[in-house]
Amino acid sequence: MKKLKLVLLILPFSIVLMNCNSTKKGAEYKAVEKKISYNNDIKPIIANSCTPCHMPPQGRKEPFENYAQVKEHIASIIERVKLPQDNRKFMPPVNKKPALTEAEVAVLVKWQEQGMQE
Template sequence: MKRNQLIVLIIPLSMLMANCSSAKKGKDYVEAKKISYTADVKPIITNSCTPCHMPPQGRKEPFENYEQVKEHIAAIIARVKLPQDDRKFMPPVNKKPALTNEQVAILVQWQQQNMPQ
């Protein structure tokens, strides 16, 4: 009798554990990856922020190297997360496409990982 009770408890518990672990795998992929400025952040900045933030054409805060991007990462993240109709949204809709959710997640993760070069 006790064996049947144990089986009744184990089956739902094992199903619950399997579902929880598989749900995390997809969600945590970007979070688990080590993000670096050179490999991950710089291509996003170069593709989305030029020429406005790249001297000599740029008339805004320069984002042409690691130190400059690191200094302004909080503002960069805040601006790319704004609604597209907000006048402070970056990059300007008429100049470049908005960053994807994955690109924004990379910037956020890089900041959370203390911005390794």
Template structure:
């Protein structure tokens, strides 16, 4: 009799534990699958961190004024913002703008991985 009671207790608990652990996995997969768009997510980062150097008429570098230009240069942008800050190619220049946060860099990377939706 005790054996049946023990099984009756263990079985629902094991089902509950399996569902709880898979629910956590589902949530993180949902967070990772968030769709990044140029207009909502990328443009504000570029506008804040890359002006005025990459925004004509003041800009003397590759222009990042619109979706097409940023899309064309996204690999180089990501490479430059990931460099150590003491590297002379690091962007944005330390004396002009603060470095992008890890979250901002992750958004750029995720956008590129999602084939850069507009």
């Protein structure tokens, strides 16, 4: 009798666990994942963190003033913003602008992964 009660108690939980599949949740999450675009998401980060050094006419570095230029340099931008702040190649320079937040860097990376939509 006790075994029957135990089985009847465990059975509903095992059915629920069998129906909880993390890969299903992952697929659903990807379906609603936000598409990142240059105009809405990337351009404000670049404008805030890369001016005036990369914005002509004041800028004397690679220009990042439009979609094509940022798309062309996105790999090096991501590489440099991820460097330790004491690295001389870190961007933006510590004495000029604050470092990008982890969330901003994640947006740049995700944009690159998604194919760099304009």
